[in-house]
Amino acid sequence: xxxxxxxxxxxxxxxxxxxxxxxxxxVSVLAVHILPSLQxxxxxxxxxxxxxxxxxxxxxxxxxxAVPAAVRSIGRELESGTAAAVLALGVSRSLYFMARLSGVxxxxxxxxxxxxxxxxxSSFSCVKASTIFVENGVVRVWGPAFAVGVSGAxxxxxxxxxxxxxxxxxxxxxxxxxxxxxQIPGLALIEGxxxxxxxxxxxxSLAAACLVYIMMAGALAVRLKANGVAVLVAAAAxxxxxxxxxxxxxxxxxxxxxxxxxxxxMPLVAGVALAALWSIVGCVLLERxxxx
Amino acid sequence: MTMEENVIELKxxxxxxxxxxxxxxxxxxxxxDLEVRRGDVFGLIGPNGSGKSTTIKMILGLIRxxxxxxxxxxxxxxxxxxxxxxxxxxxxxxxHPFLTAEETVxxxxxxxxMKRKEAKVRAAELLAELxxxxxxxxxxxxxxxxxxxxxxxxxxxxxxxxxxxxxxPTSGLDPIGTREVKELVEKLASGGMTVLLTSHQLFDVQDxxxxxxxxxxxxxxxGGSVAEIVxxxxxxxxxxxxxxxxxxxxxxxxQ
Numbered sequence: 220x221x222x223x224x225x226x227x228x229x230x231x232x233x234x235x236x237x238x239x240x241x242x243x244x245x246v247s248v249l250a251v252h253i254l255p256s257l258q259x260x261x262x263x264x265x266x267x268x269x270x271x272x273x274x275x276x277x278x279x280x281x282x283x284x285a286v287p288a289a290v291r292s293i294g295r296e297l298e299s300g301t302a303a304a305v306l307a308l309g310v311s312r313s314l315y316f317m318a319r320l321s322g323v324x325x326x327x328x329x330x331x332x333x334x335x336x337x338x339x340x341s342s343f344s345c346v347k348a349s350t351i352f353v354e355n356g357v358v359r360v361w362g363p364a365f366a367v368g369v370s371g372a373x374x375x376x377x378x379x380x381x382x383x384x385x386x387x388x389x390x391x392x393x394x395x396x397x398x399x400x401x402q403i404p405g406l407a408l409i410e411g412x413x414x415x416x417x418x419x420x421x422x423x424s425l426a427a428a429c430l431v432y433i434m435m436a437g438a439l440a441v442r443l444k445a446n447g448v449a450v451l452v453a454a455a456a457x458x459x460x461x462x463x464x465x466x467x468x469x470x471x472x473x474x475x476x477x478x479x480x481x482x483x484x485m486p487l488v489a490g491v492a493l494a495a496l497w498s499i500v501g502c503v504l505l506e507r508x509x510x511x
Numbered sequence: 512m513t514m515e516e517n518v519i520e521l522k523x524x525x526x527x528x529x530x531x532x533x534x535x536x537x538x539x540x541x542x543x544d545l546e547v548r549r550g551d552v553f554g555l556i557g558p559n560g561s562g563k564s565t566t567i568k569m570i571l572g573l574i575r576x577x578x579x580x581x582x583x584x585x586x587x588x589x590x591x592x593x594x595x596x597x598x599x600x601x602x603x604x605x606x607h608p609f610l611t612a613e614e615t616v617x618x619x620x621x622x623x624x625m626k627r628k629e630a631k632v633r634a635a636e637l638l639a640e641l642x643x644x645x646x647x648x649x650x651x652x653x654x655x656x657x658x659x660x661x662x663x664x665x666x667x668x669x670x671x672x673x674x675x676x677x678x679x680p681t682s683g684l685d686p687i688g689t690r691e692v693k694e695l696v697e698k699l700a701s702g703g704m705t706v707l708l709t710s711h712q713l714f715d716v717q718d719x720x721x722x723x724x725x726x727x728x729x730x731x732x733x734g735g736s737v738a739e740i741v742x743x744x745x746x747x748x749x750x751x752x753x754x755x756x757x758x759x760x761x762x763x764x765x766q
Contacts, residue, residue, distance in 0.1 A: 225621035299605030
C-alpha cells in the first residue's frame with residue numbers, strides 16, 4: 220500500500236504541476252460562472268446554461284488535461300527509463316500501472332469537485348436572479364454568488380503566487396488546488412438542496428465516461444506513442460457520440476444527455492465496468508511488455 | 512563456486528528482439544556466460560550496441576532472455592525477493608522534473624518500503640554524501656545533467672542494496688563529479704557491496720573494478736581480473752584500454 224500511495228502521489232503532483240492544468244482549472248471554473256451571465260442565452264430555463272457549461276467544461280477541459288496526463292504518466296515513463304528504475308526495485312507492473320493512473324484520476328476528481336461546485340453556485344445564482352429580477356428580464360446572475368465564484372478563481376492565481384514567492388510552494392499545483400478550494404465557501408450561499416440534487420446525475424455519469432477515456436489512454440500508452448493514443452481516444456469520443464458503441468467506448472448519447480430525472484445507476488455501472496476493462500487491458504499489456 | 516557466492520549468474524543467455532510480425536530484428540546477446548561474485552566491483556565493457564544494456568535489463572528482469580538462464584541471488588530475476596536486494600541506476604536518468612531532490616530520494620525510499628521519517632533522514636544523509644544538500648529543496652527539472660545524475664545515484668542507494676547496478680554512472684559528470692562517484696563506488700565496495708557497472712570510460716573502470724568482461728556483438732570476447740590485466744600490460748596506466756582494443760581486434764580478425 221505504501222508503494223501504491225508513493226507512486227500515485229508522484230503522478231498526482233506531476234499532473235497538477237503541468238502549466239496546462241494550472242490554466243484549465245481556474246479557466247473552467249471561470250467559464251462556468253461567466254458564460255451564464257451572458258444575456259439572451261439561457262435555453263429558456265434559469266440555470267440550464269450554467270449546467271450545460273459545467274458539463275461541457277468537465278468533458279472538454281477535463282479530458283484536455285487528464286488524457287495527456289495519463290499518456291505522460293505511463294508512456295513517457297516507459298520511454299524515459301524512469302519506469303524501469305521503479306520496476307527494477309520489485310514493484311509489480313500492474314500495481315505501477317494502477318497507481319500511476321490513480322494519481323491522474325485523483326486530480327481529475329479534484330477537477331470534478333471544482334467544476335461541480337462552480338456549476339451548483341452558478342445555477343443557483345441564475346435561479347436566484349430570475350426570481351429577483353423577473354420583471355425587467357435583464358440581469359441573468361445573482362451578484363453575491365457570481366462575485367464569490369469569479370473572485371475565487373482569480374484569487375487562486377494570486378494566492379498560489381504568494382505561496383510560491385514566500386513559501387516556495389509549487390505554483391501550478393497550488394493554483395489547481397486553490398481554484399477548487401475557493402469555490403467551496405460559495406456553496407454556503409445556496410438556499411435549499413433541490414438544485415444540488417438535479418445536477419448530480421448528469422455530472423456523475425459524465426465523469427464515469429471521462430474515467431473510461433482516461434483509462435483507455437493509459438492502457439494504449441503502454442504500446443503506442445502519444446500522437447497515436449490522442450487520435451484513438453479522440454476517435455473513440457466521436458464514435459461514442461455517433462453510435463451506440465458501448466463495448467469498449469461509452470455511448471456518449473446516454474452519458475452526456477442524462478437528464479436529472481433519469482436513473483444514473485446504469486450509465487455509472489457501465490462506465491466503471493468499461494474503465495475496469497481498460498485497466499485490465501493496460502495491466503496485461505504492461506506485464507507482457509519488454510522494457511527495451 | 513556455489514550459487515550463494517554468485518550474486519549474478521548468466522548461462523548461455525541469448526536475446527533476440529523481434530518486430531511486430533515476430534521476425535528477428537536484432538540478436539542483441541548471443542550465448543553470454545557471466546558470473547558476478549559477492550563483493551566484486553564488476554565492469555561490463557564493450558562498444559555501443561554490444562548488448563551491455565540488454566544484459567543488464569535481463570538481470571533486472573525487465574526483459575526475458577530468448578534462451579539460457581539468468582539468476583539473481585540464485586533466484587529468478589523477476590522474483591520480488593531478489594529485486595528487493597538491488598539498486599539500479601539507468602543509463603538515462605529521467606527524474607520527475609517537478610519533484611525536489613529530497614522528494615525524489617524519498618520517493619524511491621518509499622518504494623523500498625521505508626517509513627517517511629526514516630526516508631527523510633536517509634535522503635538527507637545521501638544528499639550530503641553526494642554534495643547535494645544545498646540543492647535538496649530545488650526541483651530536479653532545473654538541475655544540470657551532472658547534478659541530476661547524482662540525485663539518481665542517491666535514489667539507487669537509498670535502500671542500502673546488496674547489489675548496485677550502474678549503467679554508465681559517470682555519464683554527463685564533470686571530472687570532479689566523476690572522481691566523487693568513483694570514490695563513492697570504492698567506499699561502497701569496501702563496505703561489502705557488490706557493484707556491476709557499464710562504462711565507456713575505461714580509465715575509470717580500471718581504477719574501480721576488480722573484474723571485467725568485454726562484450727562485443729552480444730558475445731563475451733574477453734575478461735578477467737583487472738589486477739592480472741594490468742600486470743600483463745606494457746603501459747600500466749592504459750592497461751584496460753590496450754586489453755579492450757586487443758580483444759576487439761581479435762574478434763574482428765576471427766570474423
